[in-house]
Amino acid sequence: MHKLHRRELLAWAANGALAIAARHTPARLAYAKSAVVSVADFGALPDGSDAGPGVQKAIQRLPSRGGSILHFPPGIYRFGQKGNYVMDIRGIEQFELRGGGATFLFEGTPGPIRIGNCPGALLQGFTIDWKRPPFSQGEVIEAEPTGKAALILVDPEHPVDGSEHVKALATYDREKNIMAVRGIDAGDVVEKLARVGDQRLRVEFKRPLSLHKGDTLVMRHEVYAANGITIDHCSDLRLMDITIHAAPGMAISGLGCRNVSVQNVRVMPAPGSRRLMSTTADGIHLTSCSGTVDIRNCLLSGMGDDCVNVQGTYLRVQSIIDARTITVSRRDSRPFSAKDLIPAKDKVDFDAATTLEPLGHAFIAESTGGPSETLRLQNDLAAAIRPGDYLIDMDESPSLLVADCTFPGNRARGVLAHSDATIERCHFANQFEEAILLLADAWWMEGPSADRVSVKDNVIEGVERAQRPSGAIRVGAVVVDSSGSSRPSNGLVNHNVAVVGNTIRGSYSAAIHASATTRIRIEQNRIEGSDDQPAIVMDHVKDALIVGNTCRPAAALKITNSDGIKTKSNQGLVL
Numbered sequence: 001m002h003k004l005h006r007r008e009l010l011a012w013a014a015n016g017a018l019a020i021a022a023r024h025t026p027a028r029l030a031y032a033k034s035a036v037v038s039v040a041d042f043g044a045l046p047d048g049s050d051a052g053p054g055v056q057k058a059i060q061r062l063p064s065r066g067g068s069i070l071h072f073p074p075g076i077y078r079f080g081q082k083g084n085y086v087m088d089i090r091g092i093e094q095f096e097l098r099g100g101g102a103t104f105l106f107e108g109t110p111g112p113i114r115i116g117n118c119p120g121a122l123l124q125g126f127t128i129d130w131k132r133p134p135f136s137q138g139e140v141i142e143a144e145p146t147g148k149a150a151l152i153l154v155d156p157e158h159p160v161d162g163s164e165h166v167k168a169l170a171t172y173d174r175e176k177n178i179m180a181v182r183g184i185d186a187g188d189v190v191e192k193l194a195r196v197g198d199q200r201l202r203v204e205f206k207r208p209l210s211l212h213k214g215d216t217l218v219m220r221h222e223v224y225a226a227n228g229i230t231i232d233h234c235s236d237l238r239l240m241d242i243t244i245h246a247a248p249g250m251a252i253s254g255l256g257c258r259n260v261s262v263q264n265v266r267v268m269p270a271p272g273s274r275r276l277m278s279t280t281a282d283g284i285h286l287t288s289c290s291g292t293v294d295i296r297n298c299l300l301s302g303m304g305d306d307c308v309n310v311q312g313t314y315l316r317v318q319s320i321i322d323a324r325t326i327t328v329s330r331r332d333s334r335p336f337s338a339k340d341l342i343p344a345k346d347k348v349d350f351d352a353a354t355t356l357e358p359l360g361h362a363f364i365a366e367s368t369g370g371p372s373e374t375l376r377l378q379n380d381l382a383a384a385i386r387p388g389d390y391l392i393d394m395d396e397s398p399s400l401l402v403a404d405c406t407f408p409g410n411r412a413r414g415v416l417a418h419s420d421a422t423i424e425r426c427h428f429a430n431q432f433e434e435a436i437l438l439l440a441d442a443w444w445m446e447g448p449s450a451d452r453v454s455v456k457d458n459v460i461e462g463v464e465r466a467q468r469p470s471g472a473i474r475v476g477a478v479v480v481d482s483s484g485s486s487r488p489s490n491g492l493v494n495h496n497v498a499v500v501g502n503t504i505r506g507s508y509s510a511a512i513h514a515s516a517t518t519r520i521r522i523e524q525n526r527i528e529g530s531d532d533q534p535a536i537v538m539d540h541v542k543d544a545l546i547v548g549n550t551c552r553p554a555a556a557l558k559i560t561n562s563d564g565i566k567t568k569s570n571q572g573l574v575l
Helices: 003-023 026-031 052-060
Strands: 035-038 068-071 076-079 085-090 095-106 111-116 122-130 135-143 149-154 168-173 185-187 190-197 200-205 216-220 229-232 235-244 252-255 258-267 284-287 290-296 299-301 308-313 315-322 325-329 347-351 358-368 373-377 390-393 399-403 406-409 415-417 419-424 427-429 436-441 451-456 459-461 471-480 486-488 494-500 503-505 510-523 526-528 536-547 550-560 563-568 571-574
Touching: 052 076, 052 085, 085 095, 095 111, 111 122, 135 200, 149 216, 229 235, 252 258, 258 284, 308 390, 399 415, 415 419, 436 451, 436 494, 471 494
Parallel strands: 035 068, 068 095, 076 095, 085 111, 095 122, 111 229, 122 235, 229 252, 235 258, 252 284, 258 290, 258 299, 284 308, 290 399, 299 406, 308 415, 399 419, 406 427, 415 436, 419 451, 427 459, 436 471, 451 494, 459 503, 471 510, 494 510, 503 526, 510 536, 526 550, 536 550, 536 563, 550 571
Antiparallel strands: 135 149, 135 216, 149 200, 168 185, 168 216, 190 200, 315 325, 315 390, 325 373, 347 358, 347 390, 358 373, 471 486
């Protein structure tokens, strides 16, 4: 152990001891007994060299049981382009990655961190960034009248040589650092790209785009290439005090985890840069998790997709073999491996293909994989269930809390949630689409339907910049028709939703839009400046209570195909 590391380790241990003494919790006291492995002892240094090999050697020395800490002395660690994951940590109990304020700087498309099957893991105190962000931005200096080509002057921070590929592009408001109102947002639209001068690219499109001279364009070279942090089948996982400035994918992506806590995580463009984007996809996306998901005091800005998406996954009934045996398939028809299978004893709900209304439920006795998943059930199928209907594992639908978070603006939606969710005291601004979306979605196979959801005491400003008919807060359901196109469901799919005490200012669409819903309460909300849009829309809704809301200026309550809508003590809400 070299002298520099001894001093760093002693200082770190002293600070850790003070923190332990201050908290006096059993979990924190246990950390003092953990094995400490410093990356510095294996040649990973913040000196400009590739830290990857040294970090990987340090990971190999972590004990699988008894608790361990992977420690980074402060500084900037650079990582090359080799390998799928730089830090791949699997099967280690009570593992901690303590960054100590270090910055991890990447090149290319390696995955920075993957944590798999690590119960009780803690990731804390580091920053992830890319030396060259996985997108380019610049100004349109010439646009052909046909809309089929444009000349782009790319910002110096994004060096280009003409070999780049563009998977998606969008127009931005550079002064406000957000997407342009009614702007272009297109994927898989670039036919050809060539360098025609210093930082100048000529881009040809597969179809006409309405670009104009002076437009600011962000071109994503990657969308889902690598996530900043990937978590896979972990339990009791905590992510704390982490900053992610860029990633060629999502900031945090999780699958099959139980009990996840995300606190003081910041996803945002690097301060001092002119970047208009942070990650090229979502901020936090958790799929098929269970237990609780607790997201607090986070800031998520500039993502190329949604801020937070916590969802279960619909499967489609492929065949009914007998009253207690069925096969199911995925949206993308991928085969099922052992880790994909629905566990025995889990409860699955069945929903109708035409409406997503409930058809019944069953408990799993046994499941086997292959091109499709075969499920043996503990009870008989409901008589109404047919091939083509959907099922979803309700034991992989966590209780969600999103509280005291800030969402300053991003390309898509703010928070997507489903069942047993609370979204409170958050600040949303400048989302290109909805701020809060509660949607059972057969097109993307994301569910379940909304039930026992509370949206309260949030502030929402200037959202729905795409200016599509929707809502700042939207509750609904989407099904797929016989032609393969998506359409809104007319069934009563969502239940028991409360939208209470929110302030909604300047939405480009309705403030609150509910459809395919029964038992919804809209109470004590303040709606300001709806720009001639209806304040509240009720479409295919039953049993709604709309009480004590204030609209300034006065705006419409629009009701269609609905029953049992009761209003009371509203101000400025015009029927």
